[in-house]
Amino acid sequence: MRRTDLTLVHRPVGVRAAELLVAAALLAWPLALGESRFALHVGVMVALYATLAMSMNLMLRIGQLSLAHGALFGIGAYVSAILTRDAGLGFVSAFVLAGLASALIALVTAPLFMRIKGVHFALLTFAFGEVVVLCFVEFVDIFGGNNGFGQIPPAQLLGHTLDRYGSYLLATTLALVSYFSLQAMYRRELGVITASLQQDEALVTASGFEALRFRVAVFVLSAAMAGWAGSLFAHYQGYISPDSFGFWTAVNAVIINVLGGVGALLGVVVGGFLLIPLPELLRDLQQYQRFIYGIVLMALLCFMPKGLAGLWSGLIERLRVGRARA
Amino acid sequence: MQIAIQISIIALMSAFVYALIALGFTLVFGIMRVVNFAHGEFYMLGAYAMYVLYGLLGWPYGSALIAGALLVGAAGFVLERVLFRRFTGDEMGGMIMSLALAITLQAAISLVFTVDDLSVARPVEGALQIGSVFLALDQLYVVGVTLLALAAFYVLIEKTRVGITIRAVAQDSEVARLQGVRSWRMTALTFALSCLLAGLAGALMAPVYTIHPHMGELVVVKAFIIVVLGGLGSLPGAVIAALILSFTEAIASTFYNSTVATMLSFLIVMAVLTVRPAGLMGRSR
Numbered sequence: 001m002r003r004t005d006l007t008l009v010h011r012p013v014g015v016r017a018a019e020l021l022v023a024a025a026l027l028a029w030p031l032a033l034g035e036s037r038f039a040l041h042v043g044v045m046v047a048l049y050a051t052l053a054m055s056m057n058l059m060l061r062i063g064q065l066s067l068a069h070g071a072l073f074g075i076g077a078y079v080s081a082i083l084t085r086d087a088g089l090g091f092v093s094a095f096v097l098a099g100l101a102s103a104l105i106a107l108v109t110a111p112l113f114m115r116i117k118g119v120h121f122a123l124l125t126f127a128f129g130e131v132v133v134l135c136f137v138e139f140v141d142i143f144g145g146n147n148g149f150g151q152i153p154p155a156q157l158l159g160h161t162l163d164r165y166g167s168y169l170l171a172t173t174l175a176l177v178s179y180f181s182l183q184a185m186y187r188r189e190l191g192v193i194t195a196s197l198q199q200d201e202a203l204v205t206a207s208g209f210e211a212l213r214f215r216v217a218v219f220v221l222s223a224a225m226a227g228w229a230g231s232l233f234a235h236y237q238g239y240i241s242p243d244s245f246g247f248w249t250a251v252n253a254v255i256i257n258v259l260g261g262v263g264a265l266l267g268v269v270v271g272g273f274l275l276i277p278l279p280e281l282l283r284d285l286q287q288y289q290r291f292i293y294g295i296v297l298m299a300l301l302c303f304m305p306k307g308l309a310g311l312w313s314g315l316i317e318r319l320r321v322g323r324a325r326a
Numbered sequence: 327m328q329i330a331i332q333i334s335i336i337a338l339m340s341a342f343v344y345a346l347i348a349l350g351f352t353l354v355f356g357i358m359r360v361v362n363f364a365h366g367e368f369y370m371l372g373a374y375a376m377y378v379l380y381g382l383l384g385w386p387y388g389s390a391l392i393a394g395a396l397l398v399g400a401a402g403f404v405l406e407r408v409l410f411r412r413f414t415g416d417e418m419g420g421m422i423m424s425l426a427l428a429i430t431l432q433a434a435i436s437l438v439f440t441v442d443d444l445s446v447a448r449p450v451e452g453a454l455q456i457g458s459v460f461l462a463l464d465q466l467y468v469v470g471v472t473l474l475a476l477a478a479f480y481v482l483i484e485k486t487r488v489g490i491t492i493r494a495v496a497q498d499s500e501v502a503r504l505q506g507v508r509s510w511r512m513t514a515l516t517f518a519l520s521c522l523l524a525g526l527a528g529a530l531m532a533p534v535y536t537i538h539p540h541m542g543e544l545v546v547v548k549a550f551i552i553v554v555l556g557g558l559g560s561l562p563g564a565v566i567a568a569l570i571l572s573f574t575e576a577i578a579s580t581f582y583n584s585t586v587a588t589m590l591s592f593l594i595v596m597a598v599l600t601v602r603p604a605g606l607m608g609r610s611r
Binding site: 065112113115116118119120122123124126127128130131134135137138251254255258287288289290291293294295297298301302305 | 355359361409412417418419421422423425426427429430431432433434436437547550554558585586588589592593595596599600
């Protein structure tokens with residue numbers, strides 16, 4: 001058993017200061033380096049998909065691989081788009097409601113879903129995700145069908161319509177808030193409970209803890225995060241269609257987690273930084289893009305099963321052993 | 327009456343093809359505990375093998391069919407050794423690996439053959455007329471070959487020593503090992519067999535439908551619905567569920583629309599998974 005498993009971890013002040021510094025730098029760099037349209041666009045995408053990957057991380061922490069997260073992302077996007085374009089609501093209230101809508105769907109389905117474990121859960125959420133996407137396709141009057149849903153008004157804050165830099169700030173803020181809140185939760189009860197459930201679920205439930213209710217709560221929180229990311233995605237793009245929210249969106253979020261290492265949230269964010277820009281950077285090599293992506297992924301799974309985080313901790317361990325010998 | 331017979335022939339054709347695909351899918355799950363999301367890609371590879379051997383190189387239909395299926399089986403054998411064996415006992419890891427494999431195979435095929443639709447000439451033309459009912463000959467052909475393959479598969483699994491060993495490993499690999507079975511051999515064999523069946527199905531359907539790199543995606547979804555309905559790992563369940571699915575599909579898409587039909591089948595899958603995760607004929611572990 002690892003020493004840190006069941007203790008509340010206090011991290012050194014230096015690490016926290018470094019984190020805040022990086023966060024500030026992420027928000028402010030366009031001011032210093034000048035706004036590049038391309039870099040800002042990639043930045044928005046990284047922030048939104050990193051948020052989705054972090055919401056997936058919550059699920060993976062409780063050992064449930066959800067393939068419905070593409071659909072939950074989509075529910076947030078469509079709800080926000082419909083509320084602003086068709087119902088005439090403001091951006092802020094639509095944004096809030098979008099996350100709540102995804103959370104509500106999760107809350108309704110979770111008591112059934114969270115009883116199912118392992119491969120069956122993955123298959124169940126896969127089917128659920130497909131049903132949701134088919135709804136987007138089938139109900140043309142509401143969702144626009146395969147032609148997509150266009151003319152979504154851009155995000156507005158305090159009466160200002162957000163430009164590209166504004167969208168970048170908003171998306172990055174969402175990612176940073178998600179990151180810091182999840183970090184804080186993992187350090188406190190949430191982390192302790194997930195670790196103890198993993199080690200001995202029978203014992204934990206026997207001591208009177210309701211594991212099912214806990215899992216439901218985690219799923220609802222994770223869905224809300226996905227919904228909020230989806231809402232910003234819709235307002236940033238101005239146009240959404242069902243194929244942005246299918247099975248592969250969820251798979252990509254899983255893949256970012258695999259690359260980064262499920263056990264380390266920072267690794268997941270770094271994984272997002274590495275994987276999301278790839279398609280944008282490889283645009284000239286478009287036909288090779290997916291092939292390279294697939295090959296890299298298989299190599300990662302074979303040679304780096306614990307992701308970047310595992311690589312990092314392995315390196316530290318090796319240094320420590322070397323120092324002890326010297 | 328006429329419509330009913332024609333619908334049944336189409337439904338039977340797709341049921342047998344689905345059964346071929348789903349049997350391999352469920353066999354691999356039973357023995358390796360891997361949900362192979364790349365299974366549809368082996369179907370796609372079978373169709374492309376047919377395109378190359380029969381369409382481009384002009385081999386006779388029968389030998390192209392057999393060679394194509396064997397090639398796909400051999401590819402499966404190698405891939406099991408290189409990619410999947412390291413995930414023995416890790417359901418999630420194996421599943422994610424199969425997703426990565428699916429991406430890679432689709433992209434590789436798109437690179438070699440482009441993403442355009444391809445087609446292969448039909449081995450037989452024309453239709454058979456019985457009374458007032460017309461039966462397309464090539465569809466009857468598919469029904470015949472798949473029936474033959476299903477029968478061969480049944481004999482292999484139920485009657486031969488290899489089949490008994492495979493079932494033993496699927497039931498309890500540790501006990502099987504204690505009896506002297508080299509379970510890794512059976513795993514490799516099973517994966518190759520499963521890919522061979524998928525490849526055969528793809529090769530058979532190549533002349534009937536158009537060939538494109540994403541053709542496996544839809545098929546793996548069908549296999550997945552069948553396997554969940556029948557119970558993960560259950561062979562008779564897969565055949566029965568294949569029949570149920572293709573008949574409801576044929577009826578629903580004739581009288582309603584196909585999106586509704588798909589949505590309905592997914593809702594049934596969800597109901598089965600939540601109420602009885604082991605499926606109609608599966609056993610829970």
